[in-house]
Amino acid sequence: MAGITLKGLKKSYGTAHVIKGVDIDIEDGEFVVFVGPSGCGKSTLLRMIAGLEDISAGELSIGGKVVNDLPPKDRGVAMVFQSYAIFPHMSVRENVGFGLTIAGASKAEKAEKVANAARILQMEHLLDRRPSQLSGGQRQRVAIGRAIVRNPQVFLFDEPLSNLDAALRMDMRLEIGKLHQQLGATMIYVTHDQVEAMTLADKIVVLKDGMVQQIGSPMELYHDPANLFVAGFLGSPAMNFLDVDVTAVNGSKVLVSNAALKPVEITAKVGGFSAGGKAKLGIRPQYLTPVDSGGMLQGRIALTERLGSETVVDLTLGDGTRLIAALARDAVFPIGADLGLTFDAAQAHIFPQ
Amino acid sequence: MAGPAIALILVFVIAPFFLAVGFSFTNQRLVSPNPAEFIGLSNYRQLLGVGVLHLDPLTDAAGAVVLDEQGQPKLSELRKITRKNPDYPQFDGMREWFSWSSGEGRTYVLARDVVFMTAILNTFIFVLVVAPLQGGLALGLALLINQRLRGINVFRAIYFMPVVVSIVVVSLLWSFIYNQNEGILNNILSAISFGAIPRIDWLGNPSTALGAIIFMSVWQAVGFHMVIWLSGLQTISPTLYEAGAIEGASKWQTFRYITWPGLRNTAVLVLVVITMQAFGLFSQIDVMTKGGPLDSTQTIVFQAIQRGYGKQDISAGSAISVILFVIVLSVSLIQRYLTREKA
């Protein structure tokens, strides 16, 4: 049907190489999220799939057909833009039915499909309004409505929720998830909000500097980050990284320690460690637990944030490194006091320096 | 803070306006030893007086139609009716503007000031031709030029160049272009037709003079309006075009559904500006034809200047200005009504 394959896709503007060879396989009906820091090329990649940017090199196929040189309209894709891109001079009804108007659909067909889209998006009461009389969330709904009336095989979303406030963003996020289940179409969704990525995606693609860092399900990426970048990018608060010395290597078991850390054995998922070398130890703030005595790490409390459900403690370790611990309960920690922490070695990650 | 500006506007805009309105009700001359007198609407009556007269053929004693030498029914002489005829005081001093045969007789439209009527008619023709032509052409150029191509700025500059040159200079140059014997236009026409097209005295022929001036005027200001259209085009968000491309809009559909609606306000502006400029047609006439030949290029403003300064009849000039003001105001109001934002 409408699986999408990207093979060695590249894009350059003159001498600026923005996408540097990207391979991704997207199955029919999958919800794929592209995440990455600003400027990493997420939008560019999406726009290449849509046909709004030329492909400098590589091969893009949709539904088994190479579409490199097809114009956007022949690719069977619909796109929802960050800025909504709804037509200000048309009513909501005309906006939603725009694709059908363009295709020369009959009045009856248009009325039926627009009504259907309006029902799915719960905006029947808005159909006769002008875009200027709508809120941001309602406008985004119109843009999504325009995308769904043509019943496309593939939906492309470029940060569709980034202009909305937090509460609305959550509502719309749920609705987009629901929409995906209802329509069963392939969806590619660009965001730099990791909550959106984690909650919506079947598959997350992490990009950095125009290259894929890792592709996998949200939990794979969370629990088994392939590299330092992915480890640091997903999860909130971000993973702590400690500079550690490798004291012994035994197969995949690596023994590490440093001035502030008691020796601990970590199972490495990647190779490249040697005794006497350096490494980065990654520990998620959620996996740190305070202990009264005999902690693996010892630090001085610099700051605490009480969020009710959890308490975020900012510590300075003996060697000056900052460490964040997110403790899953409400508690008072006096600033300036010493705190011992321990963690489960199985939940820690080690990356070569 | 706004004091000086208000003072300037008062002295140079508001005061002359009220002076003109005042003068138009008097017989004030530009320089005259006699004090001006209030003469009411007489100036307006003189300028705008029109009447319709139907003349039946003359009949002899037996009631048969009298024929003239060409065998046409004979009419009483128009001159006898409009020259101090006590039976027709309302037509006194009028001249034939135009006429047509109706039935056996003839219907005449008479005007007290035929030249001024011609001037009004010419001005309206000028506006009605120039406004759509110039606006449309300028939009076409703007669409062509609104592309990200190498060297596109050269074209922008070329089209804008005539705007920067004074209209007087442009008119002089075009007088040479239109010249019957040495003009480039005739040279080109006869070259491409191998002499089949005769050399035309574009500005000296009553049937081509107004057209020639219209053509030149369109050419001269098209660049200006192109720039206004361009600025309108730039305000349309590129994502709207991208959305159109994804939905599969053709070039025409893109224009129809995205570009044109996005240019609404610009279109109103261009229309109003062109109309106002066109109603003020003067410099081209003054340089190229002086209203001739045979009054075929008379215009309202040219008449106002000619009477007010040429003939020193400042009151008639003022009355013409007031008439022009009323015309432009009404046209603008109509345009505003027609282009209003529909709720």
Ligand SMILES: Nc1ncnc2c1ncn2[C@@H]1O[C@H](COP(=O)(O)OP(=O)(O)OP(=O)(O)O)[C@@H](O)[C@H]1O
């Ligand atoms: N027309 C262009 N010419 C040159 N460089 C460009 C052009 N468009 C984009 N770029 C560059 O390509 C890179 C990727 O841009 P892109 O818009 O894809 O980033 P992004 O990942 O979507 O970022 P954001 O999260 O901020 O939207 C950026 O470094 C940008 O400067």
Ligand SMILES: [Mg+2]
């Ligand atoms: Mg982007």
